[in-house]
Amino acid sequence: MASNQNQRARSATGNVLRVGGRKVRSAAIYARISSDVSGEKLGVARQLEDCRKLAEERGWHVGDEYVDNDISAYSGKPRPEYLRMLADLESGARDAVIVYNLDRLHRIPSELEDFISLCDRVGMHEVATVTADIDLGNDDGLFMARIFAAFAAKESGRKSARGKRKARQSAEAGLPHGPNRPFGYEDDKVTIRDSEAEIIRQLVNRLIAGESMRSLTTWLNSTDTPTVLGAARWRTTTVKSVICSARIAGLRTHNGEIVGPGIWEPIITVEQREQVLARFAERARSGRRAPRTYLLSGLLRCGRCDTPLMSSTKHKSPDKKVRRYICFNGPDRGGCGRLTVVAEPVEDLLRDSAFIRLDSDELRQAWEGRVKANPDLAQLNQEIEEDTRALTELAELYAARPRRITAAEWMAARDPIEARIRDARRAIAHVADSTGLSDLIGKGEILREQWPDLLIDRRQAIIKATLRYATIAPGTPGARSLDINRVQPLWRE
Numbered sequence: 001m002a003s004n005q006n007q008r009a010r011s012a013t014g015n016v017l018r019v020g021g022r023k024v025r026s027a028a029i030y031a032r033i034s035s036d037v038s039g040e041k042l043g044v045a046r047q048l049e050d051c052r053k054l055a056e057e058r059g060w061h062v063g064d065e066y067v068d069n070d071i072s073a074y075s076g077k078p079r080p081e082y083l084r085m086l087a088d089l090e091s092g093a094r095d096a097v098i099v100y101n102l103d104r105l106h107r108i109p110s111e112l113e114d115f116i117s118l119c120d121r122v123g124m125h126e127v128a129t130v131t132a133d134i135d136l137g138n139d140d141g142l143f144m145a146r147i148f149a150a151f152a153a154k155e156s157g158r159k160s161a162r163g164k165r166k167a168r169q170s171a172e173a174g175l176p177h178g179p180n181r182p183f184g185y186e187d188d189k190v191t192i193r194d195s196e197a198e199i200i201r202q203l204v205n206r207l208i209a210g211e212s213m214r215s216l217t218t219w220l221n222s223t224d225t226p227t228v229l230g231a232a233r234w235r236t237t238t239v240k241s242v243i244c245s246a247r248i249a250g251l252r253t254h255n256g257e258i259v260g261p262g263i264w265e266p267i268i269t270v271e272q273r274e275q276v277l278a279r280f281a282e283r284a285r286s287g288r289r290a291p292r293t294y295l296l297s298g299l300l301r302c303g304r305c306d307t308p309l310m311s312s313t314k315h316k317s318p319d320k321k322v323r324r325y326i327c328f329n330g331p332d333r334g335g336c337g338r339l340t341v342v343a344e345p346v347e348d349l350l351r352d353s354a355f356i357r358l359d360s361d362e363l364r365q366a367w368e369g370r371v372k373a374n375p376d377l378a379q380l381n382q383e384i385e386e387d388t389r390a391l392t393e394l395a396e397l398y399a400a401r402p403r404r405i406t407a408a409e410w411m412a413a414r415d416p417i418e419a420r421i422r423d424a425r426r427a428i429a430h431v432a433d434s435t436g437l438s439d440l441i442g443k444g445e446i447l448r449e450q451w452p453d454l455l456i457d458r459r460q461a462i463i464k465a466t467l468r469y470a471t472i473a474p475g476t477p478g479a480r481s482l483d484i485n486r487v488q489p490l491w492r493e
């Protein structure tokens with residue numbers, strides 16, 4: 001049974017032993033599920049699917065499939081299909097076995113030993129499994145197989161893999177999921193709760209019409225509608241999570257990706273959802289917030305809790321005011337409320353540092369490296385526009401009643417387009433992130449002279465071109481001047 005001429009071929013989906021490169025003429029696929037409660041029959045379908053894929057990848061012809069369902073290997077009951085497969089192996093009608101996991105074949109050591117001696121007798125060593133590295137053609141493989149059979153130690157791990165698989169199947173079948181009742185639906189997560197659905201439609205329409213999240217949240221709170229978790233007050237983030245969810249457009253997600261239609265009725269259309277997402281994307285781009293009168297607005301973070309600092313003016317007396325950056329803990333801000341820094345010295349420090357950084361070799365080299373790797377921006381933009389149009393057309397075909405394409409067709413067409421858009425956006429972001437920078441590099445000293453004459457927008461653009469953000473560490477209470485160690489900048493590269 002020693003096997004120094006054995007070749008082991010590996011792949012992403014499985015492992016297999018080829019003895020002396022012998023060609024497999026007719027493989028057997030074996031699948032089994034130990035109990036068929038709660039529709040685990042699907043599990044067999046999945047096992048077979050993966051085994052067939054492995055056979056195809058190996059270029060093995062599949063002679064037959066052998067499926068035992070709902071029979072536990074522990075029970076000692078006969079497994080008719082397993083026995084039929086053994087007979088076919090014995091007769092030479094099959095010369096290889098593909099199985100999802102070795103535990104589908106045997107669970108008790110004596111069964112494995114019988115199988116091994118049969119394999120030895122007929123010279124069949126090709127056992128391919130989708131999940132594990134088993135090699136019955138040499139001593140190491142046999143040892144591993146025996147360990148597999150002797151211990152059910154890996155059982156819990158396999159159970160969890162089966163659980164994940166089941167979760168995916170349930171997602172693909174469009175079944176509802178999640179621990180909580182979704183807003184807009186009853187406890188069965190399928191039946192629409194009219195009162196809440198009406199609220200969702202209003203929120204969506206008003207958002208698309210341009211109303212702010214703050215205003216919508218205030219309105220929702222005025223209706224005295226509790227959240228699904230029973231909270232009396234809504235926050236903008238909770239409202240956003242409801243109206244951005246794919247579910248209210250009748251779509252099922254799995255691990256954050258839309259996998260197809262759900263079995264529940266949609267509250268809004270797919271197009272409306274696209275419009276909602278577009279609104280949020282727009283706002284993120286334009287950064288609609290309080291007007292930026294402070295140089296470092298949005299660029300400082302609290303060293304205690306990492307929350308962005310807000311600008312604030314403290315009036316010490318009618319004609320003396322102090323500008324500050326503060327960690328707020330008000331509603332919707334979520335800061336710790338325990339950090340304050342006087343604005344001017346931080347602004348001066350980071351401004352001067354930015355000038356120095358603009359004139360540094362380090363920044364110039366990083367920039368030149370990126371320009372070399374720079375894809376054609378205009379080209380990328382055009383591709384994104386075309387792909388976005390294609391996505392809209394697809395969504396329309398899918399959303400039409402009756403549907404003009406199936407969910408599977410829609411997904412098959414959509415996925416590569418979305419991947420392309422993502423890649424293009426990433427490439428653009430990588431460059432656009434610093435496009436302002438190309439005009440500024442090497443001009444630190446000039447900008448320092450011009451600074452007093454520059455408008456706040458221009459000043460902010462200069463700082464933002466060089467600085468990602470700076471974290472402000474807690475200071476010593478009562479300290480009169482800024483301790484420069486409190487300012488920890490993260491520069492762009």
Ligand SMILES: [Zn+2]
Pocket residue numbers: 302303304305306307327335336337338339
């Ligand atoms: Zn804080």
